Amino acid sequence: MNTLRVALLGCGVVGSEVARQLTEHSADLAARAGAQLELAGVAVRRLERDRSATGVDPSLFTTDAAGLVSRPDVDLVVEVVGGIEPARGLILAAMERGKSVVTANKALLADDGHALHTAADKHGVDLYYEAAVAGAIPLLRPLRESLAGDHVTRVLGIVNGTTNYILDQMDSNGTGFAEALEEAQALGYAEADPTADVEGFDASAKAAILAGIAFHSPVTSADVHREGIANVTSADVASARAMGAVVKLLAICELTNGGSTVGVRVHPAMIPRTHPLAGVRGAYNAVFVEAEYAGQLMFYGPGAGGAPTASAVLGDLVTVARNRAGGVVGPGGSWYADRPVRPMGETVTRYHISLGVDDRAGVLANVANVFAKHDVSIETVRQRAEGPTDAELVVVTHKATDQALSATVEDLSRLDTVRDVMSVMRVEGE
Structure with missing residues (x-):
C-alpha cells in the first residue's frame, strides 16, 4: 500500500483531535483511503505546550509552517489554523507544489473561495472543506455532488450553535440574553469574545459558502446581509411564543427574480413552531434545502466541537487520499451561473x-x-x-x-x- 504524508497546520481544539484520530485509527483510515496516511509534521505557534494527548511523536511538531508545506515529501495538507493570513498563503503555497488541501477555514473560503478553487484547478489538486460549515453534518458534498443534477432553489438553516443555544434558553427557560450568553460561555459553546457568533459574522461566512455552492455563483461575506441576535429581547421571544412561533438566527440563501439573482442574508427571525427548524435545540445545527426535483431535504447534527469537526476533516482527507492514490481530482468550484446578489x-x-x-x-x-x-x-x-x-x-x-x-x-x-x-x-x- 502506498503511503501519503500529511502536513497538519494547527493543533488547537480541532487540529489536536484530527492528529489524535489520524494516529489512533491509522489502519482503518488506510483501508478506506487505499493508502497509508502518515503525519509528516504538525505546525504550531508554540512548541512548549503539552500535546501528549494527541499521541503524536513530539519530534513532528514545528513552528515553521511554510517550511512544512514546502517539503517535497508532503503529499496532502490539512489547514485548521483559521483566519485569513497566514492560512491563505500556506494553502496557495501547498497547491503550487501539487499538494491537495483540506481546510475548515470558513472565513477564508467566504472571502477567497473563488480564488482558491481557481488555484486548485490550475495546479490540478483537490480543495475540500466539509468542516467549514455545520461541523460534522454532511452538507457541502451533498450540495456539490449529490444534488449536482438537480436545481437547488433555497437553503435555509441554523448554522451557528452558540446563537441557537442562547435563543433556545431564552425560549425554553425564559432566560435573558446576557444570562444565556454567560451559560453558553461556561459550557464552552461561546468564546470569551462572542462577537463573531452573536453579531452573525460566523453565520454570514457560512451562508456565503452555501450560496456559492448551491447557486454556482461567486458569493463572499461582503455580499451577505448580516444582523446578529444581541438586540433580541425576552419580549421578542414572548411575542413569538404568543404567535405560535420561535426566534432563530437563520442563514437564508435563495434564488430570486425568477432565478436571475441570488439573495443571501443572516438575521434573527420568527418561524412557526411547526417548521422543522423550530425544533432544533441547544447548540445543534440544521439546514433545510429545497430543490426542484428532490423536494425538501433536512440536514441535522452537531455543528461544532473538536470531535465532530475532526470527523468532517478526516472524511475529506480520506476522499482526497483516494483521489491522489487513483490519480484523479474531485469536482472543483462551479461558478458558471455567475448570478449577481440581489440588494x-x-x-x-x-x-x-x-x-x-x-x-x-x-x-x-x-x-x-x-x-x-x-x-x-x-x-x-x-x-x-x-x-x-x-x-x-x-x-x-x-x-x-x-x-x-x-x-x-x-x-x-x-x-x-x-x-x-x-x-x-x-x-x-x-
Missing part, C-alpha cells in the same frame, strides 16, 4: 413590529396610515396597556419589501404618538 432592499418577507405608543384615541389610525403610505399591508394588530398612558402595539404585516418596511419604520419613529420602535423582526417559514 437587501428588494427582499420580500413578513415583519413583526413592536411599538411603544401613547394609549389614547387615534393612535392606531395614525400608525395604520404610515403603513398604508408605504404600501405595507397589515395582517394583525395587538395592543396591550403598559401603564396609565402607555401601550405596546404589535403589528404583523403581510409580505413587503425590506426597503418599504425600513421607510415605514423610519416614519413611525417620527410620529408624536410613537414613543419607541421597540423591535423589528422578520417572520419566515410560512
Whole structure:
C-alpha cells in the first residue's frame, strides 16, 4: 500500500483531535483511503505546550509552517489554523507544489473561495472543506455532488450553535440574553469574545459558502446581509411564543427574480413552531434545502466541537487520499451561473413590529396610515396597556419589501404618538 504524508497546520481544539484520530485509527483510515496516511509534521505557534494527548511523536511538531508545506515529501495538507493570513498563503503555497488541501477555514473560503478553487484547478489538486460549515453534518458534498443534477432553489438553516443555544434558553427557560450568553460561555459553546457568533459574522461566512455552492455563483461575506441576535429581547421571544412561533438566527440563501439573482442574508427571525427548524435545540445545527426535483431535504447534527469537526476533516482527507492514490481530482468550484446578489432592499418577507405608543384615541389610525403610505399591508394588530398612558402595539404585516418596511419604520419613529420602535423582526417559514 502506498503511503501519503500529511502536513497538519494547527493543533488547537480541532487540529489536536484530527492528529489524535489520524494516529489512533491509522489502519482503518488506510483501508478506506487505499493508502497509508502518515503525519509528516504538525505546525504550531508554540512548541512548549503539552500535546501528549494527541499521541503524536513530539519530534513532528514545528513552528515553521511554510517550511512544512514546502517539503517535497508532503503529499496532502490539512489547514485548521483559521483566519485569513497566514492560512491563505500556506494553502496557495501547498497547491503550487501539487499538494491537495483540506481546510475548515470558513472565513477564508467566504472571502477567497473563488480564488482558491481557481488555484486548485490550475495546479490540478483537490480543495475540500466539509468542516467549514455545520461541523460534522454532511452538507457541502451533498450540495456539490449529490444534488449536482438537480436545481437547488433555497437553503435555509441554523448554522451557528452558540446563537441557537442562547435563543433556545431564552425560549425554553425564559432566560435573558446576557444570562444565556454567560451559560453558553461556561459550557464552552461561546468564546470569551462572542462577537463573531452573536453579531452573525460566523453565520454570514457560512451562508456565503452555501450560496456559492448551491447557486454556482461567486458569493463572499461582503455580499451577505448580516444582523446578529444581541438586540433580541425576552419580549421578542414572548411575542413569538404568543404567535405560535420561535426566534432563530437563520442563514437564508435563495434564488430570486425568477432565478436571475441570488439573495443571501443572516438575521434573527420568527418561524412557526411547526417548521422543522423550530425544533432544533441547544447548540445543534440544521439546514433545510429545497430543490426542484428532490423536494425538501433536512440536514441535522452537531455543528461544532473538536470531535465532530475532526470527523468532517478526516472524511475529506480520506476522499482526497483516494483521489491522489487513483490519480484523479474531485469536482472543483462551479461558478458558471455567475448570478449577481440581489440588494437587501428588494427582499420580500413578513415583519413583526413592536411599538411603544401613547394609549389614547387615534393612535392606531395614525400608525395604520404610515403603513398604508408605504404600501405595507397589515395582517394583525395587538395592543396591550403598559401603564396609565402607555401601550405596546404589535403589528404583523403581510409580505413587503425590506426597503418599504425600513421607510415605514423610519416614519413611525417620527410620529408624536410613537414613543419607541421597540423591535423589528422578520417572520419566515410560512
